[in-house]
Each structure stands twice: as C-alpha cells, then as structure tokens.
Amino acid sequence: MRKVKIYITLKEGVLDPQGKAVQNSLHSLEYNNVADVRIGKYMEVMLEDSDNIEQQVDKMCDQLLANPVIEDYSYTIEEAV
Amino acid sequence: MRKVKIYITLKEGVLDPQGKAVQNSLHSLEYNNVADVRIGKYMEVMLEDSDNIEQQVDKMCDQLLANPVIEDYSYTIEEAV
Numbered sequence: 249m250r251k252v253k254i255y256i257t258l259k260e261g262v263l264d265p266q267g268k269a270v271q272n273s274l275h276s277l278e279y280n281n282v283a284d285v286r287i288g289k290y291m292e293v294m295l296e297d298s299d300n301i302e303q304q305v306d307k308m309c310d311q312l313l314a315n316p317v318i319e320d321y322s323y324t325i326e327e328a329v
Numbered sequence: 330m331r332k333v334k335i336y337i338t339l340k341e342g343v344l345d346p347q348g349k350a351v352q353n354s355l356h357s358l359e360y361n362n363v364a365d366v367r368i369g370k371y372m373e374v375m376l377e378d379s380d381n382i383e384q385q386v387d388k389m390c391d392q393l394l395a396n397p398v399i400e401d402y403s404y405t406i407e408e409a410v
Contacts, residue, residue, distance in 0.1 A: 255371050274393065279385065281378075282374060283375040288373075295363060296362040296364055311358060313351070
C-alpha cells in the first residue's frame with residue numbers, strides 16, 4: 249500500500265479571495281506581519297501497489313483532483329505505515 | 330520574509346464525506362486500487378520575520394486556521410524565495 253500526498257495550489261496570478269479573507273481575519277487578530285495567504289487543498293490518497301503509480305496519480309489529478317486551468321499540483325509517494 | 334506551509338487534516342476517526350465522494354468518483358473512473366481518500370487544507374502564509382514565529386504560527390492555527398475539535402495541523406517554515 250502506498251500513501252500519496254497531493255498538494256493542490258492556485259496558479260501564480262490567480263486571485264485567491266479565500267486567502268484574502270483569512271489574511272484580513274489574521275490582521276484583525278493583530279497578526280500584522282502576515283504579508284500574504286494562499287489557500288489550497290491537501291489530499292492523502294491510499295493506493296494499492298501497482299507498477300505505474302506516478303502515471304496513475306498524474307492522470308487522477310488531471311482528470312479529477314485538480315482544475316488544470318487555475319490550479320497546479322504536486323505530490324509525494326510514500327510507503328503506507 | 331518567511332514562507333510557512335501549513336497542512337490541516339481531519340483527526341483520525343473523524344468522518345470525511347468529501348473524501349468519500351472523491352473516492353467514489355475515482356472508482357467510477359476505473360481507479361479501483363484507490364483504498365482511501367482524506368481531504369484537508371494546505372495554506373501558504375508569508376510572514377515578515379519576527380523572533381517568535383513558531384509561537385505565532387501555533388497561535389494562528391489554534392485561534393483561526395484549524396478547528397481544534399476535529400482537525401490536526403502541522404507546518405514547515407522556510408526562507409521565502
């Protein structure tokens with residue numbers, strides 16, 4: 249079994265209203281040294297072993313998990329504990 | 330300037346309907362070796378340098394970014410490029 253950790257982030261230049269809202273909230277809590285906040289998704293996918301796992305993860309991200317127009321993705325593959 | 334990468338995940342045992350929905354979608358796309366999917370949040374926070382950054386990040390997570398009842402958080406602090 250493998251544990252795939254997938255990080256999905258908005259592409260550079262894409263507006264992040266959610267991040268802005270969190271940033272404003274942090275400022276209102278006096279965390280004034282917060283310069284920027286970007287919010288994305290973090291997924292842990294448990295996969296039974298197969299020989300083309302990287303290919304499969306790329307396809308899953310392209311097809312479903314990430315929106316290729318506005319999002320980038322990266323991932324790590326670990327042995328599941 | 331520092332870049333703080335924050336990973337917020339549901340605690341063990343907390344139901345993840347969103348993860349289940351993604352898992353079902355992956356199965357319907359013939360990715361049958363997907364055993365489990367857990368979905369969380371990934372945040373990148375840019376912070377101007379201050380001496381107690383770790384303390385500050387813990388407080389921001391406890392106060393706003395993570396729900397301590399159902400979520401865990403972890404983070405890394407890097408020099409912003």
